Amino acid sequence: MSRASLLSITAAAAALLVPHVAAAAAAGVPSPAVQIAGGTTLVTQPDSSASLAGVEFVVRAGLDRETMKQSGLAALVAETIVQTPVGNPALLLQDAIAARGGSIHFTVDPGDVRFYLEALAGDMPAVLGLFRTAIAAPDFSPATVRAARSALIRQIAQNQQVALQVGLDMLSAASSSQANAGLPELGTPASLAQLFASDAKSFYRTYYRRGGSMISAAGRLDGLPAGTLGDLAAALPAGTTMPVPVRVAQLTGATHEIVAHRDVSSPWLIAQYPAPRVDSNDFGPMLVLAAFLRRTLSDIAQVPGVVEPTFASRSVGAVYAYDRAPAILVLYVNGGLIGNPGRAFATALSVVNVLAATQLQGSLEEFKAEAAGDFANDATTLETRAWLAAIFSRESTSPDFINRALAAIASTTPADVQRVARTYLGNPTIALVLPRGTNLQD
Amino acid sequence: MTLRAPPFIAMLAASLFFAASAATEAMPQQTGSLPRGGSYVLDPDPTVGAAAIGLWFRAPGAGYDDQTPGISNIAATAAAVAPLASGKSLYALVHSVGGDLNIEVYPDIVGIGAVVPASATRRVVAALTAAYFAPAIDEESVKTAQKNAAVLGVQQRYESDATLHDLLFRQIFASGPAHYPPLPTSVAQLTSVSTAQVSAFAKRAFRAENAVLTLTGNVDASSIEAVTDGDGRGSMDAPYDSTLAQTPKSTTTSGAIDGLGLAWIGPPISDEKASTALDFIADYLFRDETGVVTKALDASKVDAVVVGQFITLHDPGVMVVTIGGDRQKDAKQRVLAALEAMQQPMDRATFEAAREAFLYHVAADTQTPQERADNLGWYSVEGNLEYAPGIVNGSYERAARDLDPQYVADIVRRYLRQPVVVDLTAAALQKETPQ
Numbered sequence: 001m002s003r004a005s006l007l008s009i010t011a012a013a014a015a016l017l018v019p020h021v022a023a024a025a026a027a028g029v030p031s032p033a034v035q036i037a038g039g040t041t042l043v044t045q046p047d048s049s050a051s052l053a054g055v056e057f058v059v060r061a062g063l064d065r066e067t068m069k070q071s072g073l074a075a076l077v078a079e080t081i082v083q084t085p086v087g088n089p090a091l092l093l094q095d096a097i098a099a100r101g102g103s104i105h106f107t108v109d110p111g112d113v114r115f116y117l118e119a120l121a122g123d124m125p126a127v128l129g130l131f132r133t134a135i136a137a138p139d140f141s142p143a144t145v146r147a148a149r150s151a152l153i154r155q156i157a158q159n160q161q162v163a164l165q166v167g168l169d170m171l172s173a174a175s176s177s178q179a180n181a182g183l184p185e186l187g188t189p190a191s192l193a194q195l196f197a198s199d200a201k202s203f204y205r206t207y208y209r210r211g212g213s214m215i216s217a218a219g220r221l222d223g224l225p226a227g228t229l230g231d232l233a234a235a236l237p238a239g240t241t242m243p244v245p246v247r248v249a250q251l252t253g254a255t256h257e258i259v260a261h262r263d264v265s266s267p268w269l270i271a272q273y274p275a276p277r278v279d280s281n282d283f284g285p286m287l288v289l290a291a292f293l294r295r296t297l298s299d300i301a302q303v304p305g306v307v308e309p310t311f312a313s314r315s316v317g318a319v320y321a322y323d324r325a326p327a328i329l330v331l332y333v334n335g336g337l338i339g340n341p342g343r344a345f346a347t348a349l350s351v352v353n354v355l356a357a358t359q360l361q362g363s364l365e366e367f368k369a370e371a372a373g374d375f376a377n378d379a380t381t382l383e384t385r386a387w388l389a390a391i392f393s394r395e396s397t398s399p400d401f402i403n404r405a406l407a408a409i410a411s412t413t414p415a416d417v418q419r420v421a422r423t424y425l426g427n428p429t430i431a432l433v434l435p436r437g438t439n440l441q442d
Numbered sequence: 443m444t445l446r447a448p449p450f451i452a453m454l455a456a457s458l459f460f461a462a463s464a465a466t467e468a469m470p471q472q473t474g475s476l477p478r479g480g481s482y483v484l485d486p487d488p489t490v491g492a493a494a495i496g497l498w499f500r501a502p503g504a505g506y507d508d509q510t511p512g513i514s515n516i517a518a519t520a521a522a523v524a525p526l527a528s529g530k531s532l533y534a535l536v537h538s539v540g541g542d543l544n545i546e547v548y549p550d551i552v553g554i555g556a557v558v559p560a561s562a563t564r565r566v567v568a569a570l571t572a573a574y575f576a577p578a579i580d581e582e583s584v585k586t587a588q589k590n591a592a593v594l595g596v597q598q599r600y601e602s603d604a605t606l607h608d609l610l611f612r613q614i615f616a617s618g619p620a621h622y623p624p625l626p627t628s629v630a631q632l633t634s635v636s637t638a639q640v641s642a643f644a645k646r647a648f649r650a651e652n653a654v655l656t657l658t659g660n661v662d663a664s665s666i667e668a669v670t671d672g673d674g675r676g677s678m679d680a681p682y683d684s685t686l687a688q689t690p691k692s693t694t695t696s697g698a699i700d701g702l703g704l705a706w707i708g709p710p711i712s713d714e715k716a717s718t719a720l721d722f723i724a725d726y727l728f729r730d731e732t733g734v735v736t737k738a739l740d741a742s743k744v745d746a747v748v749v750g751q752f753i754t755l756h757d758p759g760v761m762v763v764t765i766g767g768d769r770q771k772d773a774k775q776r777v778l779a780a781l782e783a784m785q786q787p788m789d790r791a792t793f794e795a796a797r798e799a800f801l802y803h804v805a806a807d808t809q810t811p812q813e814r815a816d817n818l819g820w821y822s823v824e825g826n827l828e829y830a831p832g833i834v835n836g837s838y839e840r841a842a843r844d845l846d847p848q849y850v851a852d853i854v855r856r857y858l859r860q861p862v863v864v865d866l867t868a869a870a871l872q873k874e875t876p877q
Binding site: 028029030045046047049050051052098099100101102103118119120123306307308310311366369370371372373374375376377379380381382385402406 | 485486487488489490491492519522523533537538539540541542544545557558559560586589590593594597659660732795798799801802805806809810811812
């Protein structure tokens with residue numbers, strides 16, 4: 001794509017916008033509080049207007065604690081905890097929490113496993129008590145581990161029908177410097193079949209330690225008795241753990257392509273780039289750059305003249321996943337919902353290349369505003385707020401995610417955007433997820 | 443309790459009501475009159491960086507004579523894309539400050555919602571009220587709105603939930619706005635509406651005194667001062683209720699996709715306890731992941747998607763269940779069997795766990811500023827703001843806690859016996875042929 005056509009895209013996007021609109025300034029939102037208790041970082045964000053409390057418990061027991069033969073073990077242990085019988089009469093933890101007016105789910109990240117619990121404020125102490133019981137002494141009986149394995153296999157089957165998830169998993173596997181950190185989040189049915197109660201118990205005993213763990217709570221917290229969060233952290237024994245080192249040689253060459261066939265209804269094209277952490281000077285510029293790419297892709301896909309979102313405009317996107325390690329930028333196109341997905345994708349990649357070579361002309365303000373709006377508007381659920389505070393607390397000098405992000409966006413210059421484009425958007429890894437029975441030429 | 447909204451918009455609002463009894467530093471929810479007509483509801487939460495602004499009206503979707511289906515949708519969109527005094531439209535302004543604008547049109551009401559960074563609240567309040575209280579709709583904006591509606595209407599043909607919803611309402615209501623789809627799928631119908639008709643409709647429907655402004659998230663009362671339009675005369679329109687069919691009939695019809703819809707006529711919004719009981723039943727049976735019917739379908743590996751909700755309306759509300767995916771007839775039988783079982787009181791322990799889960803689900807679904815703004819607006823214009831789950835000391839939580847197994851069973855027997863059924867079958871030409 002030529003510079004002229006890039007600018008025409010930019011101009012088209014900007015045509016809707018007020019020139020020189022100031023990006024949102026810092027929102028003046030109170031900063032979360034941080035304290036350390038027995039090796040655990042406690043982050044709190046009281047919100048007295050909330051009726052719920054949300055608690056994220058992050059343990060250093062993620063994918064990088066698995067060996068290459070243990071794919072899925074971190075998830076198996078987490079699911080076993082969720083399925084551990086608690087209370088009297090005994091119910092599975094997830095059912096006991098639901099009956100108390102709450103919910104629990106977990107996510108396995110490259111370095112962590114994180115449990116998110118949410119409940120009506122008055123019920124939260126009881127819900128945390130149930131969780132504490134389960135995580136302190138999970139039921140590693142063969143029956144519970146078998147049930148956990150079955151649950152994971154059902155979830156894997158569902159995930160395999162989500163093309164974007166399939167693509168991201170492949171890209172993660174291809175781009176991780178630690179090979180085990182790029183293993184599938186939940187493992188595979190085949191790998192899980194090789195994991196037994198003794199494996200789960202051993203993993204738990206080795207890696208469920210207090211050191212490096214975090215508890216981030218948000219919402220209506222005034223109903224929690226003093227010391228509740230510290231007591232929850234104390235459910236795990238002291239000690240720290242280290243990742244299992246599994247190095248693989250980096251792929252060489254320029255652009256890489258990975259192709260997979262799944263039971264999906266349409267082809268998906270996904271490009272992944274490395275991206276900066278939240279403590280980097282490049283964080284704000286990357287947020288702005290992601291907003292620019294999101295707008296550009298949407299403009300390419302949208303039905304001309306239509307103002308509300310359509311299937312087409314929702315079929316493309318750009319996601320800056322700064323909350324994962326390593327951070328990534330992902331562009332995607334769902335080929336089933338727009339007329340020429342290859343063209344849209346190629347155009348997006350061309351825009352990225354031009355950005356790296358050419359400084360944006362004109363005002364950045366509209367894209368800074370969009371970046372600020374996206375960040376602020378996405379950070380409104382308790383779960384998101386708890387997680388962002390945890391991430392910023394761990395990876396930067398302050399957990400004040402909203403004000404820091406908005407300030408970083410506001411100070412971004414065109415030169416910053418070009419620098420970031422040049423630094424990170426060089427050689428994408430591209431995943432193609434195709435319906436079974438089709439090929440690249442279809 | 444729920445309303446039908448685009449899938450990317452989370453449902454409804456609330457949450458202060460659970461906190462009423464605890465010591466709190468929360469700012470109180472405020473209601474009052476706008477400077478030049480209409481009212482507002484302010485529900486601040488200074489711990490988030492975003493603000494949600496809603497503007498809700500009572501307006502008949504097919505026009506004041508029910509002769510122009512889609513006019514409410516076209517008028518609402520045209521007002522959003524028409525140039526304001528600054529030369530820029532509301533739609534463009536909201537996007538320029540990094541926000542999103544959603545236009546939600548229902549048979550009897552219209553809601554315009556903007557979610558923006560908190561620093562932009564005043565500007566957006568000013569632009570939003572100017573765009574609707576003093577609409578400057580021209581030929582160009584109507585054309586844009588018609589094109590927008592046409593594309594969305596065609597798209598909706600492939601959304602079984604929305605399509606079935608409209609078809610069920612057509613069977614249940616013999617006349618009035620609910621008999622007509624708020625977004626017709628006929629392009630000819632949409633383009634036949636003239637600019638003069640749209641402009642006249644907008645000036646009547648979007649009067650300041652016919653509006654409720656909702657402000658939630660990181661907002662304060664100073665934003666109310668940004669409202670400078672409106673003439674302050676008159677009062678809000680009476681609710682636009684529709685006339686029930688004397689004997690609603692089930693039907694089979696063809697469309698772009700397959701689906702099954704079931705509907706039951708429920709209580710008006712004024713019957714708070716019965717409405718809450720129907721919300722509870724929908725939650726217990728049909729909620730994603732936790733619903734009894736949902737879980738049974740998952741366990742049986744039936745790949746059907748069942749969506750159930752009670753739609754709280756002025757009079758009457760409607761329970762709607764839509765079924766898509768595979769083996770829809772099997773799923774329908776499961777739905778009917780589950781409802782039949784609920785004609786008997788649930789055992790106390792199961793009921794109490796389900797009610798606690800229900801209270802949590804309501805709060806969880808209504809925690810963001812946008813959800814709160816939508817909820818407050820919806821309940822205001824449907825005629826019972828006090829019943830909105832977001833009101834401090836409101837009646838919704840009390841009604842939920844007053845439920846008991848016998849009452850719920852009574853409600854099932856009273857309202858949920860024989861449904862109106864719409865069987866939507868894909869036209870032969872549009873069916874996919876297995877390879």
